[in-house]
Amino acid sequence: MAKKPKGPRPLALITGASGGIGEALAHEFAKGGYDLALVARSEGKLAAVAKAVEAHGATAHVTALDLEARGAGADLEAIMAGRGLKVDALVNNAGYGVAGAVLDADLAAQLGSIDLNVRVLTELSARFGGPMRERGRGGILNVASTAAFQPGPYMAVYYASKAFVLSFTEALNRELKDTGVHATALCPGPVATGFQARAEFDASMGLTKLPMQTAEQVARAGFTAFRRRQAVVIPGGMNFVMAKSAGVTPRGMLLSIVEGMQKKRQDGSHAGH
Numbered sequence: 001m002a003k004k005p006k007g008p009r010p011l012a013l014i015t016g017a018s019g020g021i022g023e024a025l026a027h028e029f030a031k032g033g034y035d036l037a038l039v040a041r042s043e044g045k046l047a048a049v050a051k052a053v054e055a056h057g058a059t060a061h062v063t064a065l066d067l068e069a070r071g072a073g074a075d076l077e078a079i080m081a082g083r084g085l086k087v088d089a090l091v092n093n094a095g096y097g098v099a100g101a102v103l104d105a106d107l108a109a110q111l112g113s114i115d116l117n118v119r120v121l122t123e124l125s126a127r128f129g130g131p132m133r134e135r136g137r138g139g140i141l142n143v144a145s146t147a148a149f150q151p152g153p154y155m156a157v158y159y160a161s162k163a164f165v166l167s168f169t170e171a172l173n174r175e176l177k178d179t180g181v182h183a184t185a186l187c188p189g190p191v192a193t194g195f196q197a198r199a200e201f202d203a204s205m206g207l208t209k210l211p212m213q214t215a216e217q218v219a220r221a222g223f224t225a226f227r228r229r230q231a232v233v234i235p236g237g238m239n240f241v242m243a244k245s246a247g248v249t250p251r252g253m254l255l256s257i258v259e260g261m262q263k264k265r266q267d268g269s270h271a272g273h
């Protein structure tokens, strides 16, 4: 049931809200008493999410924007200011990965993923975090991944980008201590969303056999941790254990395990699995 806030509803700006984890986060924040500003490239899907969250008593503003484009961060800040919207919660969720060896996978896509996962996340944290600090309240929820806890051969750029997100968010949270603003890193394991298709996963990859959580489970854990002002959350018991054990596993062994999960097999021996 939607919470009944006493004053006007605070506003959560959510990137990548047109589907997957971002859409589920939009519902969680709406249920938790927030109005929303939803950003992604697909205007029609955003409009559908905006309509759906009305059931929780939320008003949602839609912005169709390619965040990877140069200047998009400044454009988004100007759009929000032009509408007179102040951001109380920033959710940096938009992101993607590219499967394959660094030297073989699409280079433009790999660089684009760094732009979105790293550069834009950093830029929006700074642009919207500053006014939060001035007001003495607010929070940033950055979507990392369990990929953040180890290097990832055959998806190297993605794993490294998420290690950045985790490290950046923990450090930012420390810098914001005593300001009334906090930052939370949400580190999901595998979730069935549009992510796998965009990354060009195929059934030969060991990773695709791992148990998956739903976007709703992940969003619920992320919103709860955000509200508790927790620095890091890893939803799912198995994901938590695997992420924590990565820190004490010898690096060579870790690289072999992830290589085994990420590498596509060419021999067709996966047929039937």
Ligand SMILES: NC(=O)c1ccc[n+]([C@@H]2O[C@H](COP(=O)([O-])OP(=O)(O)OC[C@H]3O[C@@H](n4cnc5c(N)ncnc54)[C@H](OP(=O)(O)O)[C@@H]3O)[C@@H](O)[C@H]2O)c1
Binding pocket: 015, 016, 017, 018, 019, 020, 021, 022, 039, 040, 041, 042, 043, 045, 065, 066, 067, 068, 069, 093, 094, 095, 096, 097, 116, 143, 144, 145, 146, 187, 188, 189, 190, 191, 192, 193, 194, 195, 196, 198
């Ligand atoms: N699924 C998993 O297994 C998993 C696990 C751990 C972490 N994560 C992380 O969770 C986050 C959400 O991913 P997801 O799994 O929900 O994948 P998804 O279903 O593919 O959703 C990605 C979202 O980002 C948006 N987006 C992509 N490129 C964009 C761009 N250039 N500008 C603006 N918006 C853009 C997409 O919308 P448009 O296409 O409409 O732009 C979509 O709303 C990502 O950061 C991902 O790395 C996913």
